[in-house]
Amino acid sequence: MKYLLFLGCVIPYRVQSYEISARKVLGELGIELVDMPTYNCCGFPIEAISYEARLMLAARNLCIAEEQGLDIITLCPGCAETLHHTNVELKEDEELRNTVNERLSEVGLEFKGKINVKHFARMLVEDFGVEKIKDRVVRPLEKFVVAQHTGCHIARPKKLMQFEDPENPTALKKLIEATGATCLSYEDEAQCCGGPVSGIDREIPIQLVGDKLKRVKGVGAQALITICPYCHLMYEGMQPLAERKLGEKLRIPVIHYPQLLGLAMGMSPEELALNMLKIKPTQLLEKI
């Protein structure tokens, strides 16, 4: 299995622990990751102000991937959704494709519609297989009791992504359970972290983060597992502010799924950059 890795902007900017652990774990599973020879922002951050700019940014990335002849996987669901959306729009709408191709020709590119885009967690479930992941677990995390936060864009909009029921997400749960850990259910698991609106009004994610983490803590989960750099930044980075607002301590470690899987595959916490997390999962790691 071989994919082109689309890194996006926020991961190399400030979520290195996610990239470090994902590269280690996917490599160990025998999934070959080829870096994009060149790339740019997927377009998600500025779609709000310019649909056309999003189209052009995403289209350029798709063309570069087509030249490599490889499907894209991303670590960020926002990138996956944006690139997939553009890919579908351009594949299905000939008039739009012609307009965009006219502009792309100015920089020597052409969209042909030859590749697909997926988030890595979806790739693990659909292409690699949960059973094969279980085969690679050498240290089942039987004493780990966690909760999941799938986030919005891996499965929304439902009609576009055609993955799982976003109101009742199960893919990440299956991936977590494959490590031997227990994944607890809690109320309103599909609630958004508020990340995309944090630049407009920080109070929104602070409220949402406190709200969700209180429920996660309430059911007795010892950590929250994420597969999105933005969700991770919200639940980890905003947690102290949410605690202040709530007037109580939460102290819920927020762990990237590849870190959890890597532990179950026998890797050390240091290799998986668990020491780079702001809320140290010390108690959890003692259970290994």
Place this chain on the structure above:
Amino acid sequence: MDEREASTVVMAKNTGRSGLAVEKLRQILSEDSSIWRCSICFTCLDVCPRDAEFTEFMIALRNLAALQGIVPTVYREQGSAILETGLAFKIPESRVKMRERYGLPPLPRVDAEPVRRLLESVDFDKLIQRGEKK
């Protein structure tokens, strides 16, 4: 008038409305409007029993506001960063150098020039500049 510069006033006048209707449209497309508080989570779109694509409307309204020079700071900053560097954040050199220490391969080359040209082909640079005048 540039076709991209369709204003709320023109829209309202074209529909034969004025006064309150114009004022309402102005409010909806202003920087304080709740349209900017949507987190684009697509939940409303997914649960709508009538398949109304609310998220798409929200994006369209924001696009319309931006065409009139209403671009909240966060979008102006990220838009400027993309025009300048190709990425939404200016990644500090120190962060790029740290990659080697973490055992990460170098960051793929980001070729800002073709990115800027593609954005200029849809007047994104002008959109950001107009936003700055505000």
